[in-house]
Amino acid sequence: MEFKLEAHRIVSISLGKIYSARGQRGGLKLHKNLLVSLVLRSARQVYLSEPGCPPEPPPAAAGHPEEEPPPPPRTAAWATEEPPPPPPQDEAERDCQAPRPRRCCCGENRGGCAGASPPPHCPRKRSAGERGQAGSPVKKPRREEEEPPPLPPPPPPSPPGEQEDMETSNVASLISIFGSSFSGLLSKEPKGRRRPPLDGGEAAAGTAPAEAAAEPGQICCDEPVLRTLNPWSTAIVAF
Amino acid sequence: MSQKQAGGPPGESAADWCLYQLNGAAEFEVSEADIISTVEFNHTGELLATGDKGGRVVIFQREPESKNEPYNQGEYNVYSTFQSHEPEFDYLKSLEIEEKINKIKWLPQQNAAHSLLSTNDKTIKLWKITERDKRPEGYNLKDEEGKLKDLSTVTSLQVPVLKPMDLMVEVTPRRIFANGHTYHVNSISVNSDCETYMSADDLRINLWHLAITDRSFNIVDIKPANMEDLTEVITASEFHPHHCNLFVYSSSKGSLRLCDMRASALCDKHSKLYEEPEDPSNRSFFSEIISSVSDVKFSHSGRYMLTRDYLTVKVWDLNMETKPVETYQVHDYLRSKLCSLYENDCIFDKFECAWNGSDSVIMTGAYNNFFRMFDRNTKRDVTLEASRESSKPRAILKPRRVCVGGKRRKDDISVDSLDFTKKILHTAWHPTENIIAIAATNNLYIFQDKVNSEMH
Numbered sequence: 001m002e003f004k005l006e007a008h009r010i011v012s013i014s015l016g017k018i019y020s021a022r023g024q025r026g027g028l029k030l031h032k033n034l035l036v037s038l039v040l041r042s043a044r045q046v047y048l049s050e051p052g053c054p055p056e057p058p059p060a061a062a063g064h065p066e067e068e069p070p071p072p073p074r075t076a077a078w079a080t081e082e083p084p085p086p087p088p089q090d091e092a093e094r095d096c097q098a099p100r101p102r103r104c105c106c107g108e109n110r111g112g113c114a115g116a117s118p119p120p121h122c123p124r125k126r127s128a129g130e131r132g133q134a135g136s137p138v139k140k141p142r143r144e145e146e147e148p149p150p151l152p153p154p155p156p157p158s159p160p161g162e163q164e165d166m167e168t169s170n171v172a173s174l175i176s177i178f179g180s181s182f183s184g185l186l187s188k189e190p191k192g193r194r195r196p197p198l199d200g201g202e203a204a205a206g207t208a209p210a211e212a213a214a215e216p217g218q219i220c221c222d223e224p225v226l227r228t229l230n231p232w233s234t235a236i237v238a239f
Numbered sequence: 240m241s242q243k244q245a246g247g248p249p250g251e252s253a254a255d256w257c258l259y260q261l262n263g264a265a266e267f268e269v270s271e272a273d274i275i276s277t278v279e280f281n282h283t284g285e286l287l288a289t290g291d292k293g294g295r296v297v298i299f300q301r302e303p304e305s306k307n308e309p310y311n312q313g314e315y316n317v318y319s320t321f322q323s324h325e326p327e328f329d330y331l332k333s334l335e336i337e338e339k340i341n342k343i344k345w346l347p348q349q350n351a352a353h354s355l356l357s358t359n360d361k362t363i364k365l366w367k368i369t370e371r372d373k374r375p376e377g378y379n380l381k382d383e384e385g386k387l388k389d390l391s392t393v394t395s396l397q398v399p400v401l402k403p404m405d406l407m408v409e410v411t412p413r414r415i416f417a418n419g420h421t422y423h424v425n426s427i428s429v430n431s432d433c434e435t436y437m438s439a440d441d442l443r444i445n446l447w448h449l450a451i452t453d454r455s456f457n458i459v460d461i462k463p464a465n466m467e468d469l470t471e472v473i474t475a476s477e478f479h480p481h482h483c484n485l486f487v488y489s490s491s492k493g494s495l496r497l498c499d500m501r502a503s504a505l506c507d508k509h510s511k512l513y514e515e516p517e518d519p520s521n522r523s524f525f526s527e528i529i530s531s532v533s534d535v536k537f538s539h540s541g542r543y544m545l546t547r548d549y550l551t552v553k554v555w556d557l558n559m560e561t562k563p564v565e566t567y568q569v570h571d572y573l574r575s576k577l578c579s580l581y582e583n584d585c586i587f588d589k590f591e592c593a594w595n596g597s598d599s600v601i602m603t604g605a606y607n608n609f610f611r612m613f614d615r616n617t618k619r620d621v622t623l624e625a626s627r628e629s630s631k632p633r634a635i636l637k638p639r640r641v642c643v644g645g646k647r648r649k650d651d652i653s654v655d656s657l658d659f660t661k662k663i664l665h666t667a668w669h670p671t672e673n674i675i676a677i678a679a680t681n682n683l684y685i686f687q688d689k690v691n692s693e694m695h
Contacts, residue, residue, distance in 0.1 A: 006578065010524055013582050026337035026360060027329075030422055030441045031472045031491055032587050035528045039581065042524045 007047035014040040254673055254688040256623060258630035260315060262299075263682030275678035277665055281345035281353065284669040287315055287676055288355060289683055290340025294324040296357055298368065299683075313674075315685055319368060319408040324359040336361050342427050346449070349433070354413070356436060360423040363438055365414035365449060373401040419445050419455050426475045432483040439476040439488060446500075458506045459488060459498065474589075475535045485510075487537070487544060493517075493530035495544060495555065513544070513555050515562045525577040525586060533589035538598040539670075545601055547592040550574060552603050552613065567613045567620065570605050572643045572654045585659050593668040593675075604663025607652065608679045609639060625663060625677045625684040635689060 014036050021028055021036075264273065272293025279288050287299040300318035327336040337360055346354040346365075353368040377399040382388050422440035429436045437446050437458065444459035463469055476488035484500045496509035517526060529549035536545045543564075544555045550571055553563035569590075573580060580586040585606070592603040604610045605622070613620045622639045630636065642651040665678040673688030 007524070010578065010581070017584075025335050026339075026423075027332070027334035031425075031474065031531075034469060034472055034491065035531065035587065038527045039524050042527075046524070 004047055004050040007043040007050070010043040011040060011047065014043065255635045256673075256675070256686045257635050257689050258632050258684060259674070259687040260685040261627065261630065261682060262317075262685075263680075269681045273681040275665060275681060275683060276339050277341065277343050278667040278676045278678050278683070279343045279345060279355075280667050280669050280676065281355075282347050282670060284671060284674070286318065286345070286353060287667070287685075288343045288345065289676075289678065290323065290343050290357060291681075292337075292339040294322055294326070294338030294340060294359065296321055296323045296340060296343065296355075296366070313687075319410055321366070321410045323357045323364060323366065324362065327361070341424060344427050344429050344436070346429055347433055356427055356429065358424050358427050358438065361417070361420055363416040363419070363424070363427060363447075364412050365416070367411050367413045369409050369411075371407045371409060372403060372405075374404045375399045376402045414449065414452050416447055416452050416455070419447070425473070426477070428476060428478045428486065430478045430483050431481055435483075437476060437478065437486060439473050441472040444473065444476055444486075444488060444506075456504070458500065458504070460505065460507060474532050477535055477537055479541055480537050480539065481541045487535055489532035489535040489546060491531040492527070493532055493548060495532070495535060495546065497557065511557070511560050513560050513563075515553075521574070523577060525581055528581070528586050529577065534591040536592055536594060538594050539596065540598055543598065545592050545594060547590050547603055549586060549588075549590075552592050552601055554601070554615065565615060567601070567611075569603055569611055570641070572641055576654070580659070583659065585662070588662055588664060590662075590664050591666060593666050595668050595673070596671045602666055602668060602675065604666050604677070606659050606662050607657040608661040608663055609641075610663045610666060610677055623686075625679045625682075625686075626661075627682075630684070636686065 017036050018033060018040075021033055263275075272291060272295075274292045275289050276292050277288075277290040280286070281288070285301050287301075289297050289299075291297075297320045298318045299315035302314045302316060304313055323340055324338040326338045328334075329336055339359055340357050341360065342356075342358050344356045346356065348354075351369070355366050355368070357364050357366060376383070377397050379393060379396055379399075380388055380390075416438070419438060420440040420443070422442050424438050424440045427436060427438045433449075435446055435448050437444055438455075439445075439459075442460065442462040443457055445455040446458045447455045459473070461471070461473065471490045471492040471494075474489045474491055476486060479485035479487070485497060486500070486506075487495055487497050489495050493514065495513035497511040497513070498506035499510045500506060502508070502510060517530065532546045532548050534545075534547045537543070538545065542557060544557065546553050546555065546563075547569075550573060551569055552567045554565040555563045577586060590604050592601060594601055599616055600612055600614050602610060602612045608625045609622050610625060611620060611622050622641070623636045624630075624639050637650070640648065640651045641657070642648070642653055644653075647653070661679065663677055663679055667676045669675065675686050677684040677686065
């Protein structure tokens with residue numbers, strides 16, 4: 001458990017570093033960010049492989065109706081996506097923080113929200129390559145088949161503070177910005193975890209447009225991807 | 240493994256180091272631009288160059304010893320100061336290019352002038368430093384201000400003579416090697432052929448001719464076709480001191496690659512790969528970070544290489560690729576604190592390392608303004624501090640000790656009291672004598688071995 005906490009802490013620190021690197025004078029330091037991404041990957045792997053972490057929920061049936069009100073325009077691209085059943089799907093590319101008021105319960109105490117109410121709508125986050133196909137309900141079950149579920153069925157919610165999820169979807173969005181050393185995270189992603197957003201991220205979030213990639217020569221992150229992310233991840237993504 | 244000493248004074252780590260000089264403002268007046276970012280002696284040790292974050296280069300010259308002032312012998316005085324690089328803006332990528340001087344390398348002196356290469360993240364410049372201490376007077380056609388004389392006033396011819404004047408040091412940029420690098424330049428190294436040099440960024444190494452600025456040869460390219468597959472970057476590189484075809488580069492994974500330029504034009508395939516397998520018992524989240532090599536230096540003999548990673552310095556024998564021949568712990572007590580050091584970014588600090596003239600002692604910096612020396616023969620090491628409080632001129636530096644719990648002696652410092660903002664990243668050792676230059680933030684300390692100074 002300790003390792004899991006430490007791993008989670010390291011993940012949040014790493015993401016914070018990647019975010020703050022955007023404002024650095026002199027441009028992105030490739031070496032440092034590569035190292036941060038390696039740490040991020042190790043921590044994530046440990047976090048996910050540790051026993052006792054919140055497990056994989058049963059895959060949602062295709063065509064499961066969305067119970068939430070229509071998502072705001074920002075998530076319009078995935079409006080037809082089914083929400084995962086509680087606890088939230090731990091899929092790598094899933095953006096678990098939908099921009100809804102309901103989310104705030106996850107922001108405080110994961111334990112309190114899990115199973116208490118239907119989970120927030122979790123639009124599926126896609127990697128850059130699959131953006132064009134976003135919104136198709138057919139994608140979801142296929143993706144689930146592709147990715148082997150590594151975890152057993154969910155146990156009762158863990159005590160608060162420990163049942164925090166990893167916002168690997170944010171990482172995936174960072175990947176499309178960086179374009180470096182994240183392919184392992186994308187392709188072999190075991191189910192990721194949800195995590196309450198950092199406070200600072202929300203304050204900084206906004207309609208930050210896609211900017212020139214942090215790394216020279218990299219393609220910019222496209223608008224559609226940004227639109228579909230929550231405020232916090234948008235802030236991080238806005239390099 | 241004990242090495243034969245190549246004729247240096249015995250027991251150099253037992254040498255008594257004392258502060259010789261201190262240059263720089265007191266610490267509360269530090270501005271970021273004054274932070275020293277590189278230190279380099281020239282090949283004779285007569286000149287010492289420093290570069291700072293503000294893009295300036297300051298050159299110190301050692302005063303010739305005189306018997307009249309025995310205590311001022313060999314003092315390094317400011318010889319010249321110039322602005323090497325200015326901040327630039329890359330409009331295409333909307334990125335600012337820092338003016339910070341990453342490295343300075345001296346060229347071997349070939350005439351009366353001195354030359355050095357200085358580089359920031361993108362552009363390398365060749366500077367020529369010349370002295371002028373005479374000027375011609377008595378021209379026939381021009382007057383003292385250089386204006387043409389009225390010919391009717393010229394009644395006789397005179398021979399212009401050279402008259403002494405106050406010494407003027409002139410620094411001019413002779414070459415600007417621009418647009419060679421997409422990524423940040425981390426090292427430059429002058430070849431022993433004195434005609435070429437190489438510059439390395441995160442993914443590529445270029446070979447330049449000192450006289451040609453509009454082209455360079457790419458000799459190493461580790462950029463993957465798909466940047467998502469990137470796993471390591473180049474962190475430092477150096478030419479072999481004697482063999483003009485050999486160079487080494489280090490990687491963020493802790494490996495060294497020795498390349499032979501005779502083998503092929505593109506030296507992606509190394510001739511030798513120096514790598515030590517990781518100790519599985521030390522595995523942590525940060526294993527990869529702390530194994531990244533921050534500096535690599537050939538020994539003066541050319542037989543060994545010295546590398547610095549976050550916690551150790553290692554001596555490698557060029558003939559043995561499987562592991563280093565010597566490993567020295569610089570500050571192993573930090574191993575349990577890697578998470579905090581990751582958080583405050585200290586784990587990314589790039590420390591340099593240095594050999595002494597006879598390759599018998601190696602030196603590197605640490606935190607709390609400490610620096611460490613390891614004697615390869617006696618296997619003794621010492622920790623010294625570069626600080627105003629503990630350095631009285633001519634007083635011998637007292638060895639410091641970091642205690643890790645357990646018995647604590649009187650002047651020990653505990654690991655938790657170390658000041659991680661005071662880091663000694665840049666150090667240089669005089670090529671032949673026991674004189675060292677230590678950069679502590681914005682201060683330049685020059686320490687000398689007491690024996691050394693008494694010999695003069």
